[in-house]
Amino acid sequence: MGHAPALDSPGLLEIFRTTHPDVSLRFRELPFPSSHTKLWLAEVDLAVCHRPPVDPDTWMHPLREEGRVVMASRTHPLAEREEVTVEDVIDETFVGIDPSVDPDWSGFWALEDYRGAPATRTLDHAKNAQEMLAAIASSRAITTAPGSVAAMMLTDLSGIRAIPLVDASPAVITLSGHADRNNPLVAQLLDFARGLNVVPGIAAQA
Numbered sequence: 726m727g728h729a730p731a732l733d734s735p736g737l738l739e740i741f742r743t744t745h746p747d748v749s750l751r752f753r754e755l756p757f758p759s760s761h762t763k764l765w766l767a768e769v770d771l772a773v774c775h776r777p778p779v780d781p782d783t784w785m786h787p788l789r790e791e792g793r794v795v796m797a798s799r800t801h802p803l804a805e806r807e808e809v810t811v812e813d814v815i816d817e818t819f820v821g822i823d824p825s826v827d828p829d830w831s832g833f834w835a836l837e838d839y840r841g842a843p844a845t846r847t848l849d850h851a852k853n854a855q856e857m858l859a860a861i862a863s864s865r866a867i868t869t870a871p872g873s874v875a876a877m878m879l880t881d882l883s884g885i886r887a888i889p890l891v892d893a894s895p896a897v898i899t900l901s902g903h904a905d906r907n908n909p910l911v912a913q914l915l916d917f918a919r920g921l922n923v924v925p926g927i928a929a930q931a
């Protein structure tokens with residue numbers, strides 16, 4: 726989701742490939758998570774994204790925390806700011822996300838964790854990252870995103886800015902997979918992830 730792990734964490738993938746030369750990794754792009762994480766994963770063995778909905782048929786392992794940024798068009802009044810707070814943006818118009826996406830997951834990006842309710846003003850109903858970027862670039866709507874995702878996605882998009890959201894809770898980037906698949910290759914990758922520095926204060930689930 727957002728951008729390929731090979732672009733996001735090339736060093737970690739290279740270490741894994743070096744220490745596990747028998748494992749071949751293939752990448753698939755997923756849509757935004759639905760309410761049933763197992764069905765969302767489908768044939769994909771492992772997903773890396775902001776924590777998807779809890780599902781008893783899946784497991785999650787936290788990889789890192791990332792500060793959130795506000796993504797806005799360069800014509801938006803916020804675009805001139807070097808940083809913003811939740812109070813600065815909570816009443817802005819947000820990009821709406823398609824109803825098929827898990828509401829808790831989508832609500833996190835519209836700051837429902839602070840507002841306690843859906844955004845009162847929304848535009849569009851994006852199903853994926855590309856549709857969301859298109860909505861931001863062509864309107865006055867904004868969204869939040871993990872800092873690294875925004876940095877990678879905006880490399881070639883001069884019409885959109887990523888503004889640090891300095892007081893928002895971070896996104897938790899996780900590794901997720903199927904609880905009922907006894908795949909030794911998945912177990913190798915999960916063991917590798919467990920050997921990394923786990924995010925402080927967050928317990929791994931498996």
